[in-house]
Amino acid sequence: MEITIKDIAADAKVSVSTVSRVMNGSKAVSDELRHRVMRSIEKYHYIPNAEARSLVTKNTHLVAVLEADLRNPITAIHLKQISDVCMKHNKVVIACDYDFDNKKALVLMDRMLERNIDGLIFQGVHLTDEILKKLHEFPCPVVLGNQGLSGDDCEFTTVTVDSYGVARDITEFLVGDGHRRIAYVGGNAEDYTNGQLRLKGYRDAMKAAGLEIPDSYIYQGNFSTEAGVEGMKKIYENSRDLPTAVITGSDIIAIGVIRYLKSLNIRVPEDISVFGVDDSVSDIFDPPLSTVRMFQQGEMFYEALFGEHADEKKIIHFPYQLVRRNSTRKLWQ
Amino acid sequence: MEITIKDIAADAKVSVSTVSRVMNGSKAVSDELRHRVMRSIEKYHYIPNAEARSLVTKNTHLVAVLEADLRNPITAIHLKQISDVCMKHNKVVIACDYDFDNKKALVLMDRMLERNIDGLIFQGVHLTDEILKKLHEFPCPVVLGNQGLSGDDCEFTTVTVDSYGVARDITEFLVGDGHRRIAYVGGNAEDYTNGQLRLKGYRDAMKAAGLEIPDSYIYQGNFSTEAGVEGMKKIYENSRDLPTAVITGSDIIAIGVIRYLKSLNIRVPEDISVFGVDDSVSDIFDPPLSTVRMFQQGEMFYEALFGEHADEKKIIHFPYQLVRRNSTRKLWQ
DNA sequence: GTGAAAGCGCTAACAT
């Protein structure tokens, strides 16, 4: 039988409320009793029961993170960071993988609803009305990651990449390196944040630089290596002039792009430069990817959930920084 | 105010126990009442409170997974699989990252102890006495992953790679491909399962094939890309004859080995073949790694925790299979 | 400063 607060109270010859006060660090306990209680607690290795506690406090210290795919390197990075901050705040992360399947996500959410979680982070790839509706059922703070909503109504706070800024900055970076024919292999066209905003950033920057974009230079698929391969293939086959640089939606896509190029014996970065986003595979992939590194992802999610202004719904962007590695080169050198 | 079992009972004009029976699918309820209850449940979107429930059933449906590093690709694979099986069994996974820091792991375990989890999976990299002691405090099933204990005493069931078999099979595979100078870049020497057993498998297979192993052909570091680089460097610098093939402890190490080789313009697999383990980066890395693929990891962990014979402590190995890709080649072709 | 007691939402005897 596990030992309970009663046992401690009995052993320390105090009431259970006193034990409770000691555990919760309430001031109103004499040193005398506090010590007796502490001794009993240590003596029995007493550990309070979290369920019983949360039953009355309505506070489970549980944060649920729903991911489309835990194996995605950037997902793993987020999860680790979120887990870290939560740890610091005495919370614990429930990690769920819905495998890109919204039906599964719905089931998972019901499961989370039972658990009275303190907060929910939903990393969506396709925010349907059904998903949104379910999200609204949560009595706790809910934060969206990855994909934001399109409107300005901001039903939920969203913590994500500054897609527009990132695409614009990458484009400017490549233009600065002397590139003029720059193609784009990005995420889903229906995805507002990662698709449309990204494309706009690229388009605007190209326009600002006075550069044309042939139709064949734009490919929108999903966030996978296969999509990268497919995208580069399409661009290769349909373009009169090959681009000298390719912007991608993520490192994973960039890898696909590079793979296709390699299969054609086109060298990266000598012949074509490829730029990633996420800095998620820097220690694995060769050549080291020029990419965009994000910062403080864990903290930003946590703040969005539980911070002072968590009630104001808004869009929050990770701080980011372009990092030059060896998948891009300067044309004028 | 959240709605509770009482509200449902009141609305359906039955007792709370009837509501409870309906929810738990107990047969002993008339269709009449069952329907009334169901209707009320749907009407109010009632969701039972998991904490209250587990307070009495002593069953949280929570499985904790403690990982050294969530970002490791093989870790992510395991986590996803475990999450999947648990899902199927109506359980939920708490994912924790202790960042290779046993002190952190200890703190995490205390946290889990509070929560009355149903089961614990500890993916250890260095099983100290302190860790083991804490593990013994859990009243629930505990399963070790990754690193097993050295003795046959089997304090805890361990679910892991068949290190000996894998190393032996890889060696035989390479010998079969005509390699005779085969080097080894593996995990920590102190690590029984992943270090010693692995090395033995390699040694035994080499001996069986009548092949010598120069001292310089063996490097034992940790499971990182850096260790792979360092290991290959050492082998390169200290060997009279370069090996024609290198066995590694994991894909991550293999990547390091290949990186070093590349930096010297030594081609893989033309000049040197490199064999990985885990099949964790197949969709990311070029060249595609010849490696060892594991199966049913999630199921095996789950079985070990909650299966019929979960009480018998033992070592369980994942089924595995060597997969030939393009980081190795046949010498006699 | 300390203790008694109510109650969090649920399940599981135990009655009926």
Add this chain to the structure above:
DNA sequence: ATGTTAGCGCTTTCAC
């Protein structure tokens, strides 16, 4: 078959 009731282990008024 259904209802009554006693807890599960804890926190939190409310007295003293």
